[in-house]
Structure formats: C-alpha cells, structure tokens
Amino acid sequence: MNANDLQQELERLRRDNERLGEEVAHLRKRLRNAKDPSPIERVSxxxxxxxxxxxxxxxxxxxxxxxxxxxxxxxxxxxxxxxxxxxxxxxxxxxxxFPPTPKPKKFCRFCHEPITWANGAAGWLPFGLDGIRHRCKGRVPSLAPNPAIVIPFFGD
Structure with a gap:
C-alpha cells in the first residue's frame, strides 16, 4: 500500500467515526428525553x-x-x-x-365438640365424628328474645 491509499482509508474512517458519533449523540438525546427507556419495565x-x-x-x-x-x-x-x-x-x-381456602377449625366454638368439615355446595359444613351433620346444642339462637329486656304487659 502506498501513502495515498492509506490517506484515503484514514479519511474514510474519520467520516465513519463522525457519522457514528452523531448517531450516538442522537440516541443519547432520545434516551435522556424518554421517561423510561425500557417500556416492559414500566407497568401500566x-x-x-x-x-x-x-x-x-x-x-x-x-x-x-x-x-x-x-x-x-x-x-x-x-x-x-x-x-x-x-x-x-x-x-x-x-x-x-388462587390458593385454596383454609379449612375451618376442628372444634365447635360453642360446645367444643370435635367436628370435621366437608366442602359442599353451600360452603364448608360441619360434621360430627359419627358422620352426621353437626348441629350444636350449646348454641343460643340469635333470634331468641333477651329475658332481661322483655317486660310483661298486664292489660287494663
């Protein structure tokens, strides 16, 4: 290679370098003006x-x-x-x-008898250890009147 060819090669490399520098400056400006450079990380x-x-x-x-x-x-x-x-x-x-719902406690909260629970159409239902549906006898019905509040009425 002679000096003339080397001079042309050097000039071509300088032009490429200048072009790439302008491209990098443009990309830096876009990156600086962007709110978030990676749109996948920005969850909406x-x-x-x-x-x-x-x-x-x-x-x-x-x-x-x-x-x-x-x-x-x-x-x-x-x-x-x-x-x-x-x-x-x-x-x-x-x-x-969607983790499964936890089973309820194994003892009745009213009479403290051991019970098992079965998942039915109406939700979790309590059963006694004998397999019969548990109906607590120690539970006070919620609709029963409070005897302290009931005032007897003796007509005129």
Missing amino acids: FKRLLELARQACLGLKRSGGKVLVTLGNLQRKFKNLREAWEFLNQEEWLLEEL
Whole structure:
C-alpha cells in the first residue's frame, strides 16, 4: 500500500467515526428525553389488563390494589408491579394464583365438640365424628328474645 491509499482509508474512517458519533449523540438525546427507556419495565394497567385477558383472567382496581379474578375466585395484589411479576412468569399454576381456602377449625366454638368439615355446595359444613351433620346444642339462637329486656304487659 502506498501513502495515498492509506490517506484515503484514514479519511474514510474519520467520516465513519463522525457519522457514528452523531448517531450516538442522537440516541443519547432520545434516551435522556424518554421517561423510561425500557417500556416492559414500566407497568401500566392497560398492559396488565392485556396480559390478564390473554390468560382468561379478569382484572379490577380496588383503591391502590389490583384484583385478579377468575369466576368467583379472586386474589388481591398490593400494586401493579406485583401482579405483573406474577402473571409475567413463564409457567405458573392456577393453585399458586388462587390458593385454596383454609379449612375451618376442628372444634365447635360453642360446645367444643370435635367436628370435621366437608366442602359442599353451600360452603364448608360441619360434621360430627359419627358422620352426621353437626348441629350444636350449646348454641343460643340469635333470634331468641333477651329475658332481661322483655317486660310483661298486664292489660287494663
């Protein structure tokens, strides 16, 4: 190579360097003016709603909290970010999203007899250890009048 070819190569590299410098300056200006450079990190209700609809889930806002629903099952998240991080996972199980309701206590709160619970159409129902539905005898009916308040009326 002679000196003339090297001079042309150096001039071409300077032009490329100048062009790339202008491109970098333009991209820095765009990045500086952007509110958030990565839109995936900036969670909005609209983006979360789109993600929930793809998973056939309902989404509502309740105050500052986010409510994810599926039929009559629901789960409340503290904020949009928490719901986004859960729904944006590669794999998640329905049991993780809607954990089963805990079984009620094993003793009757009125008569303290041991009971078991069965999940029926009307919700959790108490059964005694003999398999018969538990109906507490120690419970005071809520509609019974309070004897201290009842004042007898003796007509005229």
